[in-house]
Amino acid sequence: MKGAAYIVGAFEHPIRHAGNKSVAQLHSEVALGALADAGLGIRDVDGFFCAGDIPGWSAPGTGPFSLVEYLGLNLRYLDSTESWGSSYINHVAHAVEAIRAGRCRVALITLAGRPRADASSPDANHREPADTPEYEFEAPYRAVVTNMYGMVAKRHMYEYGTTSEQLAWVKVAASHHAQHNPHAMLPQVVTVDDVLASPMISDPLHRLDCCVVSDGGGALVIAEPGIARSLGKPLITPRGSGYCVRQLNGGYFDILRSGAERSGADAFAEAGVRPADIRYASLYDSFTITVLVQLENLGFCPPGQAGRMAADGGLIAGVGRLAVNTDGGGLCNNHPANRGGMTKVIEAVRQLRGIAAPQTQLPDCSLALAHGTGGQLGGRHGSATLILERES
Known part of the structure; x- marks a missing residue:
């Protein structure tokens, strides 16, 4: 992987309780923060990597597409691999592979959520029955x-x-x-x-x-070598x-x-x-x-x-x-x-x-x-x- 791509932007949202912000807004703010850190803009992004924390993930026909539109991204590559807390580390590897394959030049990875703010919601502890193969064997044991x-x-x-x-x-x-x-x-x-x-x-x-348990989020920007070297940032590969x-x-x-x-x-x-x-x-x-x-x-x-x-x-x-x-x-x-x-x-x-x-x-x-x-x-x-x- 060395030298195939570089992390040029990183941003952690400073907020820990987001009572007045939507999840989509948090995604937007961390995306813009990481891009600003990199010295790039939203129009430079042509690859987007996200997971199940995005708003509308489970809604038919929306999911990543809604957030792509909300952010105003013009993509050549989209990866919505969901692996929970390991997703974003996994996404870095996926982004390097996509850049190396010529699928995109600038990849954006975002995470955002507000479990702390939503803890008082009437639906916070509501769980729909699952259709996973182990559900009937494990769920009864709570x-x-x-x-x-x-x-x-x-x-x-x-x-x-x-x-x-x-x-x-x-x-x-x-x-x-x-x-x-x-x-x-x-x-x-x-x-x-x-x-x-x-x-x-x-x-x-x-x-x-x-x-x-906190609200907030973070984002990373990964770029192909030519772009990365032009930004004057430390080269983190x-x-x-x-x-x-x-x-x-x-x-x-x-x-x-x-x-x-x-x-x-x-x-x-x-x-x-x-x-x-x-x-x-x-x-x-x-x-x-x-x-x-x-x-x-x-x-x-x-x-x-x-x-x-x-x-x-x-x-x-x-x-x-x-x-x-x-x-x-x-x-x-x-x-x-x-x-x-x-x-x-x-x-x-x-x-x-x-x-x-x-x-x-x-x-x-x-x-x-x-x-x-x-x-x-x-x-x-x-x-x-x-x-x-x-x-x-």
């Missing part, structure tokens, strides 16, 4: 996201002796980074004791082990990518092995680098246990060692050996539309450009990883991994 991740955490503790204190260190690291982010939803620094004193949500996960759908095999599966094992291995192989070469990692952090599982599955440490790696500030920039989620991540900063993949790429781009918060910016950061999960650990999900490089 599995919910927090319980699924609590089960993963409990298994990790049973297998490896991981402690609640080690889980809490993931939140502590995120809060140390979030204090330097003026847009972070939870900018207060917390301690391990604070995490353990917060209410239990799903044993062993406390409230502070869980991510925020995707170097390797991987994607994996992790299914449950009728119940015969290891709950601690996520799709990151394969998506990460594929990304590292394509990039020709190892986990030890990565200076910065953006890891999906829907819960603290999510980070520990990904650290192990991506190869940053052996199985069972992630709790020790996170303890005592191991994930804090300037303190630990691997800086993780220097914007505060989903645990403290932002989790727009309940889909964390977009913000993971945006912060990786900031680190590679050298424009992250001064207190969390890694010196001479030239290689970064972004990883996202769509679906949920402990259940069926998709994993996407992206390795990015700043060309010198």
